[in-house]
Amino acid sequence: MPPMDTALARERALDAAEELFYARGIQAVGMDELRGASGLSLKRLYQLFPTKEQLVVAYLVRRDERWRGRLAAHVARQRDPRERIPAVFDWLQEWFGETGFRGCAWLNAYGELGATSTLVAEQVRAHKEAFRGYLASLVDAAGLPAVLTGPLFLLAEGAMVTAGVTGGARPAAEAREAARALVAAAGADGISRWSPTP
Amino acid sequence: MPPMDTALARERALDAAEELFYARGIQAVGMDELRGASGLSLKRLYQLFPTKEQLVVAYLVRRDERWRGRLAAHVARQRDPRERIPAVFDWLQEWFGETGFRGCAWLNAYGELGATSTLVAEQVRAHKEAFRGYLASLVDAAGLPAVLTGPLFLLAEGAMVTAGVTGGARPAAEAREAARALVAAAGADGISRWSPTP
DNA sequence: AGCGATGGAGAACGAGCGTTCTCCATTCGG
DNA sequence: CCGAATGGAGAACGCTCGTTCTCCATCGCT
Numbered sequence: 001m002p003p004m005d006t007a008l009a010r011e012r013a014l015d016a017a018e019e020l021f022y023a024r025g026i027q028a029v030g031m032d033e034l035r036g037a038s039g040l041s042l043k044r045l046y047q048l049f050p051t052k053e054q055l056v057v058a059y060l061v062r063r064d065e066r067w068r069g070r071l072a073a074h075v076a077r078q079r080d081p082r083e084r085i086p087a088v089f090d091w092l093q094e095w096f097g098e099t100g101f102r103g104c105a106w107l108n109a110y111g112e113l114g115a116t117s118t119l120v121a122e123q124v125r126a127h128k129e130a131f132r133g134y135l136a137s138l139v140d141a142a143g144l145p146a147v148l149t150g151p152l153f154l155l156a157e158g159a160m161v162t163a164g165v166t167g168g169a170r171p172a173a174e175a176r177e178a179a180r181a182l183v184a185a186a187g188a189d190g191i192s193r194w195s196p197t198p
Numbered sequence: 199m200p201p202m203d204t205a206l207a208r209e210r211a212l213d214a215a216e217e218l219f220y221a222r223g224i225q226a227v228g229m230d231e232l233r234g235a236s237g238l239s240l241k242r243l244y245q246l247f248p249t250k251e252q253l254v255v256a257y258l259v260r261r262d263e264r265w266r267g268r269l270a271a272h273v274a275r276q277r278d279p280r281e282r283i284p285a286v287f288d289w290l291q292e293w294f295g296e297t298g299f300r301g302c303a304w305l306n307a308y309g310e311l312g313a314t315s316t317l318v319a320e321q322v323r324a325h326k327e328a329f330r331g332y333l334a335s336l337v338d339a340a341g342l343p344a345v346l347t348g349p350l351f352l353l354a355e356g357a358m359v360t361a362g363v364t365g366g367a368r369p370a371a372e373a374r375e376a377a378r379a380l381v382a383a384a385g386a387d388g389i390s391r392w393s394p395t396p
Numbered sequence: 397a398g399c400g401a402t403g404g405a406g407a408a409c410g411a412g413c414g415t416t417c418t419c420c421a422t423t424c425g426g
Numbered sequence: 427c428c429g430a431a432t433g434g435a436g437a438a439c440g441c442t443c444g445t446t447c448t449c450c451a452t453c454g455c456t
Binding site for chain 1: 222223225226300305306307308309310312313314319322323326345348349351352353354355356357359360362363364368369372373375376379380382383384
């Protein structure tokens, strides 16, 4: 096989990593299999990513950018800021229904490596923090009280983890209806009903 | 070391397994370390549990019984059926605050082994199903609409997974307040607002 | 007392895997 | 053209770990 541009080789490596790591788990995929799937030699792989851990982190980083990008693109199609919050759960539902869906890649990675690799654990926390921040921006833009962010985030996380374990898209619908109810309760007058615990 | 009653040996093995598996992850703990921590010989361990996988399943089963027992005992202290639902989240908050809390043992096990071991995956699903069924019984006893069960379950799952990743007890409080709001909305009149999607 | 079974301590085996090394073909600058 | 560097293919290394095996002490039973 002829040599290959470095950027393209990186892309190939990350494509193979994403496909295999997500589908079968990180520990279940060896560097040798990654070599075969990427078409790169082990030498090349190791000069791009000196350790498997760094390849895992790079996989999570790239997937994070794409995942949040897809979510934001879907949500932005709603003009009404109030409708953007349920749209998050609509997108989750679509995602859960995709063939090959195997739960949240970051929670899976955390379960496998969070106790072993601080780099991976940090990456997972960063991703979840970014997602939470995005929800907070939607809540704010809709003129809703900021205390809604936490519950909405928990509903989304619960839906992701449940869909991952049971393998259906139903949790997204349940979460969306619950989110609607919370938004309605908070948007009507309910802020006082809700006081955040000090 | 003198021989030991079989039931006691089983207990010792499961004690060691639970402590080490939960604290450090299943794959990170080898049978050799389990031997040291349990005080049993490798031979004995293997005649009690012919494979590591079976030991993992037994660990999850015993923990499931204890975990749901502790939860139910805490919740049962509330006389008012309506108060029993928030009490679930109170108990979660206590649990999250315990020293050594490392997230939900079943979700952790699923992340590590769900893709590899169908026995473990089944055990995790059984545990989650049992927990969901328990919530359903609380919802029913409180005279609330059954559609509340799903959202409450998702809030609890989201709280567990978030507390596991970020390591604080705050998600439990957020989930409890959200649960209160959902119960209030459903209990007042809001059932129609909510209609489950067909 | 003698014997067969149980079990303890730990060595040994075999597989998997992350990482490195060897060997060789190709390429590119002078 | 030539020599140094790049990179491909894959063997090799070293370690971990699940599982099994060896050797020997102990104990119950007749």
